[in-house]
Amino acid sequence: MTRQMLIGLHLGNGYGNLPGAWRAQGVDPTSYTSFDAKVRHAQAAERGKLQFLFLPDGPTHVGDIANEPPNFNLDVMVTLAAIARETSHIGLVATGSTTFNEPFNLARQFKALDVLSHGRTGWNAVTSSGEDVAANYGQHIPSSPERYGRAHETVQLVQALWGSWGQTAWVHDKATGRFADPEQVAPINLGGEHVASRGPLYIPPSEQGQPVIFHAGGSPNAHEFAGRWANAVIGAAFTIDDARAQRAAFREAAKRAGRNPDEIKFFAGLMTTITPAKREGLDRRITLSGRTFPQRAAYLGRMLGLYLDPAHLDEPLSAAQLSEARPSPADPRSIHALKIAREGWTVRDILAHGVIDYHPVIVGPAAEAANHMQEWFESDAVDGFWVSPDIYDSGVDAFVDSVVPILQDRGLFHRDYDGATLRDHLNIPAQYGVDPRVTR
Numbered sequence: 124m125t126r127q128m129l130i131g132l133h134l135g136n137g138y139g140n141l142p143g144a145w146r147a148q149g150v151d152p153t154s155y156t157s158f159d160a161k162v163r164h165a166q167a168a169e170r171g172k173l174q175f176l177f178l179p180d181g182p183t184h185v186g187d188i189a190n191e192p193p194n195f196n197l198d199v200m201v202t203l204a205a206i207a208r209e210t211s212h213i214g215l216v217a218t219g220s221t222t223f224n225e226p227f228n229l230a231r232q233f234k235a236l237d238v239l240s241h242g243r244t245g246w247n248a249v250t251s252s253g254e255d256v257a258a259n260y261g262q263h264i265p266s267s268p269e270r271y272g273r274a275h276e277t278v279q280l281v282q283a284l285w286g287s288w289g290q291t292a293w294v295h296d297k298a299t300g301r302f303a304d305p306e307q308v309a310p311i312n313l314g315g316e317h318v319a320s321r322g323p324l325y326i327p328p329s330e331q332g333q334p335v336i337f338h339a340g341g342s343p344n345a346h347e348f349a350g351r352w353a354n355a356v357i358g359a360a361f362t363i364d365d366a367r368a369q370r371a372a373f374r375e376a377a378k379r380a381g382r383n384p385d386e387i388k389f390f391a392g393l394m395t396t397i398t399p400a401k402r403e404g405l406d407r408r409i410t411l412s413g414r415t416f417p418q419r420a421a422y423l424g425r426m427l428g429l430y431l432d433p434a435h436l437d438e439p440l441s442a443a444q445l446s447e448a449r450p451s452p453a454d455p456r457s458i459h460a461l462k463i464a465r466e467g468w469t470v471r472d473i474l475a476h477g478v479i480d481y482h483p484v485i486v487g488p489a490a491e492a493a494n495h496m497q498e499w500f501e502s503d504a505v506d507g508f509w510v511s512p513d514i515y516d517s518g519v520d521a522f523v524d525s526v527v528p529i530l531q532d533r534g535l536f537h538r539d540y541d542g543a544t545l546r547d548h549l550n551i552p553a554q555y556g557v558d559p560r561v562t563r
């Protein structure tokens with residue numbers, strides 16, 4: 124079968140990726156606490172046959188609470204439990220820190236969600252990196268080697284716990300009165316330098332056996348961790364060359380761990396504002412996030428080696444400025460920013476293009492988003508994308524109803540789910556317990 128791209132939907136605080144999405148026309152400003160809103164967005168993504176939802180998490184204080192909502196869900200596991208009951212196919216991926224959670228709790232929560240969702244759960248295992256997060260747990264962030272040392276032990280321990288209830292242990296035979304085979308439900312007694320557990324975990328397998336492991340990170344430590352344990356990587360890349368290099372690094376790490384590199388999928392982020400015309404999309408972004416543009420203009424100037432006067436946001440860069448501008452080698456976004464500036468847009472419009480956002484941004488017609496995705500995919504830079512719409516209430520539908528059909532017509536994206544589990548959706552092999560290839 125021809126290789127096709129995979130697509131996930133970023134599902135955050137109930138509003139969208141723009142800081143002012145909560146103020147957009149037609150958006151309920153109380154969506155931050157509405158599980159019904161999350162269910163509605165998830166159902167729209169499932170209608171588009173997207174492979175999974177991705178819920179990041181980072182329990183920390185938002186920088187501008189007076190004007191912006193926190194970036195995360197109230198609780199990722201509760202949110203996905205609500206969604207699981209109202210969807211039937213789409214994968215459910217939640218973030219859980221290996222630094223600030225005990226392995227037994229992680230194992231129990233994620234496997235219970237996997238059973239509840241009939242095999243649609245994924246765990247984005249991350250180490251956490253912010254002191255503001257650590258402070259909420261009365262701790263300091265350990266060094267990267269310590270964090271990843273604990274992470275390796277935690278994932279191995281969690282997977283061992285997942286496998287501690289044997290695949291055929293649950294007999295539930297009413298006639299004989301035999302509920303389970305005790306020979307297949309046994310302690311694991313596994314421990315290391317950082318974590319340990321006796322086990323067992325009293326949860327039988329789901330339809331996919333156990334949850335799929337994701338990872339988000341790009342460091343050499345992240346490569347080795349994901350190469351050993353993960354089947355999917357939530358990445359960040361601003362150019363095709365960058366994405367291709369990252370994907371190759373994870374695939375090489377998987378080979379070093381004794382795995383087939385095709386078992387690990389690399390997803391790049393993509394932020395979208397889908398509108399019939401670019402001008403309409405730029406105006407929407409200006410309305411909802413323009414308050415931040417004076418500060419962002421200063422950063423844009425540093426990216427290009429220029430001084431940009433915030434009093435002149437509605438003017439394009441002069442010929443002299445464009446001649447003087449030099450992309451910063453320290454910021455991969457700067458080359459694209461200069462390209463947009465040379466098209467003659469005002470500084471305000473340049474910023475509205477999202478040139479200093481966290482991922483590439485598409486503003487305008489659906490075909491532009493489809494073209495971007497096709498170019499990256501056919502360049503072997505990605506296996507797929509995790510898409511973050513500007514406003515969930517309109518942006519998910521816009522992506523599903525206008526971008527997805529283009530990708531389907533081009534033969535780049537499937538028209539229906541081939542299976543019912545997340546492993547089916549990602550085309551990754553069955554696994555129960557710890558992968559024996561990576562414990563040798």
